Amino acid sequence: xxxxxxxxxxDSRILFYILDGxxxxxxxxxxxxxLQAARTPVLDSLAARSETGLVVPVLPxxxxxxxxxxxxxxxxxxxxxxxGRGVLxxxxxxxxxxxxxxxxRVNFATVDDDGRILDRRAGRIPTSECERLxxxxxxxxxxxxxxxxxxxPVKEHRAAIVLRPSGAALADGIGDxxxxxxxxxxxxxxxxxxxxxxxxxxxxxxxxxxTGPLAEAGNPSYYPLLRxxxxxxxxxxxxxxxxLSAVAVATYPMYKGISRLLGMQVHEGASDLAGQLAAVEGYxxxxxxxxxxxxxxxxxxxxxxFDAKVAAIEEADAAxxxxxxxxxxxVVVTGDHSTxxxxxAHSGHSVPVLLHSAVxxxxxxxxxxxxxxxxxxxxxxxxxxQLMGLALGHxxxxxxxxx
Amino acid sequence: xxxxxxxxxxDSRILFYILDGxxxxxxxxxxxxxLQAARTPVLDSLAARSETGLVVPVLPxxxxxxxxxxxxxxxxxxxxxxxGRGVLxxxxxxxxxxxxxxxxRVNFATVDDDGRILDRRAGRIPTSECERLxxxxxxxxxxxxxxxxxxxPVKEHRAAIVLRPSGAALADGIGDxxxxxxxxxxxxxxxxxxxxxxxxxxxxxxxxxxTGPLAEAGNPSYYPLLRxxxxxxxxxxxxxxxxLSAVAVATYPMYKGISRLLGMQVHEGASDLAGQLAAVEGYxxxxxxxxxxxxxxxxxxxxxxFDAKVAAIEEADAAxxxxxxxxxxxVVVTGDHSTxxxxxAHSGHSVPVLLHSAVxxxxxxxxxxxxxxxxxxxxxxxxxxQLMGLALGHxxxxxxxxx
Numbered sequence: 001x002x003x004x005x006x007x008x009x010x011d012s013r014i015l016f017y018i019l020d021g022x023x024x025x026x027x028x029x030x031x032x033x034x035l036q037a038a039r040t041p042v043l044d045s046l047a048a049r050s051e052t053g054l055v056v057p058v059l060p061x062x063x064x065x066x067x068x069x070x071x072x073x074x075x076x077x078x079x080x081x082x083x084g085r086g087v088l089x090x091x092x093x094x095x096x097x098x099x100x101x102x103x104x105r106v107n108f109a110t111v112d113d114d115g116r117i118l119d120r121r122a123g124r125i126p127t128s129e130c131e132r133l134x135x136x137x138x139x140x141x142x143x144x145x146x147x148x149x150x151x152x153p154v155k156e157h158r159a160a161i162v163l164r165p166s167g168a169a170l171a172d173g174i175g176d177x178x179x180x181x182x183x184x185x186x187x188x189x190x191x192x193x194x195x196x197x198x199x200x201x202x203x204x205x206x207x208x209x210x211t212g213p214l215a216e217a218g219n220p221s222y223y224p225l226l227r228x229x230x231x232x233x234x235x236x237x238x239x240x241x242x243x244l245s246a247v248a249v250a251t252y253p254m255y256k257g258i259s260r261l262l263g264m265q266v267h268e269g270a271s272d273l274a275g276q277l278a279a280v281e282g283y284x285x286x287x288x289x290x291x292x293x294x295x296x297x298x299x300x301x302x303x304x305x306f307d308a309k310v311a312a313i314e315e316a317d318a319a320x321x322x323x324x325x326x327x328x329x330x331v332v333v334t335g336d337h338s339t340x341x342x343x344x345a346h347s348g349h350s351v352p353v354l355l356h357s358a359v360x361x362x363x364x365x366x367x368x369x370x371x372x373x374x375x376x377x378x379x380x381x382x383x384x385x386q387l388m389g390l391a392l393g394h395x396x397x398x399x400x401x402x403x
Numbered sequence: 404x405x406x407x408x409x410x411x412x413x414d415s416r417i418l419f420y421i422l423d424g425x426x427x428x429x430x431x432x433x434x435x436x437x438l439q440a441a442r443t444p445v446l447d448s449l450a451a452r453s454e455t456g457l458v459v460p461v462l463p464x465x466x467x468x469x470x471x472x473x474x475x476x477x478x479x480x481x482x483x484x485x486x487g488r489g490v491l492x493x494x495x496x497x498x499x500x501x502x503x504x505x506x507x508r509v510n511f512a513t514v515d516d517d518g519r520i521l522d523r524r525a526g527r528i529p530t531s532e533c534e535r536l537x538x539x540x541x542x543x544x545x546x547x548x549x550x551x552x553x554x555x556p557v558k559e560h561r562a563a564i565v566l567r568p569s570g571a572a573l574a575d576g577i578g579d580x581x582x583x584x585x586x587x588x589x590x591x592x593x594x595x596x597x598x599x600x601x602x603x604x605x606x607x608x609x610x611x612x613x614t615g616p617l618a619e620a621g622n623p624s625y626y627p628l629l630r631x632x633x634x635x636x637x638x639x640x641x642x643x644x645x646x647l648s649a650v651a652v653a654t655y656p657m658y659k660g661i662s663r664l665l666g667m668q669v670h671e672g673a674s675d676l677a678g679q680l681a682a683v684e685g686y687x688x689x690x691x692x693x694x695x696x697x698x699x700x701x702x703x704x705x706x707x708x709f710d711a712k713v714a715a716i717e718e719a720d721a722a723x724x725x726x727x728x729x730x731x732x733x734v735v736v737t738g739d740h741s742t743x744x745x746x747x748a749h750s751g752h753s754v755p756v757l758l759h760s761a762v763x764x765x766x767x768x769x770x771x772x773x774x775x776x777x778x779x780x781x782x783x784x785x786x787x788x789q790l791m792g793l794a795l796g797h798x799x800x801x802x803x804x805x806x
Contacts, residue, residue: 061796381783
């Protein structure tokens with residue numbers, strides 16, 4: 001498979017500076033996108049001496065979740081490797097998944113005496129209460145020879161369940177039990193294909209075992225809503241595919257989880273770009289691929305706050321020189337998808353990308369934004385999953401293909 | 404399959420304003436394309452506030468027929484779903500095809516006493532004469548237990564034959580009998596693969612049965628040339644794939660036929676853009692996808708008449724405001740392929756596309772043509788079959804992909 005079969009080692013370093021949800025769209029009042037409105041002297045100056053273009057995370061018009069977006073960024077086909085929410089949740093808290101595990105995201109809800117949902121998040125209980133509920137569940141569950149069960153708190157009302165089959169393998173393909181509304185009972189466990197019935201049966205048993213103890217644990221009663229029920233399979237690691245010793249310096253659990261699934265070392269403890277820079281400096285001599293993840297661009301886009309997203313972009317721009325000063329051979333600045341403030345959610349718009357290296361063609365653009373990337377970019381518009389090969393090529397980490 | 408699995412409903416409306424054969428190429432005398440030469444104030448003004456780009460119907464350099472061009476427009480892989488000419492002809496006259504039917508396009512020709520073709524179109528006989536010849540054929544044909552046979556007039560010298568297997572399924576893969584020249588006899592029925600032999604044998608019998616009666620029916624003798632022999636298979640309908648209630652407002656039978664094959668409601672009776680607008684208004688509250696087909700751009704391109712194609716484009720531009728005033732959430736303006744006047748035929752050039760919605764990035768282009776779409780478009784150049792997903796995304800009709 002390309003580009004994997006062409007990998008050659010060297011001592012170059014690649015920096016992926018990922019501004020989550022970077023891409024925006026034109027605000028009809030302001031007549032600019034967030035990136036056009038932002039003052040980004042560092043990116044603008046870099047873009048002139050860089051290749052620029054647009055990347056399509058999945059397909060035109062399709063808004064990816066964070067899983068597919070990051071898989072595509074790191075050169076993994078986002079459709080073939082579509083990762084379930086449960087797997088993402090378990091990986092995010094550092095749970096060591098084993099091939100064949102069924103991972104489930106849990107929301108602790110509250111229900112009335114007739115079992116109808118009162119609050120899908122149980123009033124966003126503190127994490128300590130979540131830990132107590134997880135303990136109660138652990139004590140109540142025993143699935144016999146079917147599966148070993150792990151129940152792990154995540155944060156506030158969120159937890160993760162992992163079923164590890166003791167005997168026969170378990171298939172996924174089971175719908176969420178979260179009806180996404182209140183005043184109605186949770187949905188029943190419903191397998192969407194016959195192979196999923198054994199796992200469904202185990203989950204029915206599990207719910208029967210915990211319903212009583214969780215009802216007694218609170219007033220109103222607690223109840224676990226199950227979401228994103230997904231089988232884990234091992235992905236080839238980045239060092240296996242690309243020979244890269246990669247480290248992820250992210251501040252949010254989900255991005256750490258994704259990085260872990262791809263075999264990156266995951267830094268713990270950084271909470272802002274200054275901390276992330278310090279962390280990257282610490283790994284500079286031991287690693288050659290650096291994934292720096294910045295969340296605020298996506299968060300402010302999801303808030304629908306144009307000006308706040310502009311400010312978030314400007315903050316990331318101002319922090320970039322510290323990373324550039326380390327002297328990475330290849331710098332990629334892009335996002336895992338677009339989150340236009342106008343949309344207030346992940347969107348299917350393409351994402352502006354900048355790639356800097358000593359052998360980059362100079363786009364000569366004077367600003368870095370969606371429109372200049374489209375109009376004047378040297379890279380055109382291409383599938384995001386091809387970006388990693390491009391970065392490897394610029395790092396001289398790919399042999400010639402064919403004779 | 405993407406984007407189908409992400410479909411969510413809402414009350415948005417999507418307008419596909421299709422100028423057949425829209426794309427052109429540079430005329431060396433005038434140094435412009437047809438679209439550059441045309442005065443298109445409506446499209447120009449819309450383009451500034453729209454995404455623009457270029458779409459490739461099949462592959463660069465490949466000129467598609469109307470079938471593949473429209474299949475790609477509506478999000479169907481034009482190669483995987485390559486539709487036979489016979490199927491297109493039968494669907495065009497509203498014939499209700501059944502899975503497994505073998506559909507054949509017929510040209511009534513005239514032949515001399517030695518069976519050599521005199522006129523491949525029998526002097527473009529009137530449709531009433533075609534109807535008489537079809538009756539004669541119907542009376543003469545009896546294929547026993549092999550297949551039920553339908554013979555239907557189309558227009559002038561053109562008709563359609565449908566073989567509906569009574570017992571074992573029939574395979575297609577049989578060459579045309581039309582030698583595409585006069586003074587020679589028709590080609591024999593020649594199966595191009597062994598599985599096609601049973602259908603070939605039925606067609607040989609059919610030709611034996613009709614040759615005598617058709618020879619007696621005219622002077623010189625009539626003879627049916629068989630073309631585009633193709634097995635029909637049912638395509639998933641647009642409402643099945645995309646949850647869209649689609650209506651086609653076209654003026655030519657072939658485009659109605661294609662629309663019918665994809666499950667669109669087909670409007671009858673509109674003969675020009677004014678009539679088409681009135682029709683669309685009538686469907687506005689009952690449908691959510693509107694396919695408006697304009698033929699003149701292709702016809703004038705095929706005539707090789709640059710100025711006439713320019714005039715056709717201007718006519719379509721002038722009619723567009725009526726459709727825009729209805730307030731569709733998403734507007735797509737493009738063609739099913741290019742028909743440059745310089746070529747005088749369908750060509751393999753990419754096709755300019757404009758997509759307008761409330762969340763579109765503003766390309767800021769001041770004119771809508773092939774060159775500005777390439778230079779300044781926000782969408783880049785992409786496969787035409789991805790356009791439908793883009794339109795659905797802009798209509799907020801796609802859920803997020805993955806967690």
